[in-house]
Amino acid sequence: MLHIPSLYIHELEGKGKAVFTAEALDPESLIETCPVIILSKEDLQKIHQTRLHDYYFLWGEDLQSAAIALGYGSLYNHAEKPNAYFQMDFENERIDIISKTAIEAGEEICINYVEENNRGVKLWFDIKNT
């Protein structure tokens, strides 16, 4: 499974693209398995100065490299109290998106970019908050 069949993308005024589910989800449901493009520490320095700054995840046990999430992993918006979280699988080079709470049909799916249990962070957000 790449992702649940009910996933869809919708453009939100002022917020850009966002990810939604057309069907209700139980907590701890696997929403999506995102393949990633992994970038070295040196590559990270370069993309950090580009628009990709807003998209990449820090990657690796030491968080020294970066990953661009494919599938729809780059499109989940940030929420303080998200209804989903992400889990990095360094060995299999993927990021799983999993529901944290029950999610209603038609609801946007959000993650918290800096939450501890994500095992990893999206760098630009980390910088903004320190």
Add this chain to the structure above:
Amino acid sequence: MLHIPSLYIHELEGKGKAVFTAEALDPESLIETCPVIILSKEDLQKIHQTRLHDYYFLWGEDLQSAAIALGYGSLYNHAEKPNAYFQMDFENERIDIISKTAIEAGEEICINYVEENNRGVKLWFDIKNT
């Protein structure tokens, strides 16, 4: 529809990740609609020196900017005689992947990165061939 339900990703020895269909497809079937992250001309110069070099599409009427294809758009391998092609929609910021020939169940879906009718090219390949 984000993509046909029969799409799956499989790792090929020596070729890396590749995109397959589990069901047969007719010619001219819409396989996937890929959202994109658009990068400016300046950003393109920077990512050109990174591993993303192998992934981005040239973008815009003048092909001066770049696009990173989300969904599985970055994972289709190149073939001289491909069974699919891509069509860029600059206005709606998406790249559609469409079957060119009939495709069998279990067959890899490939595109030609530099073909004329793609309306656009993947830059690294263009450079290798000129």
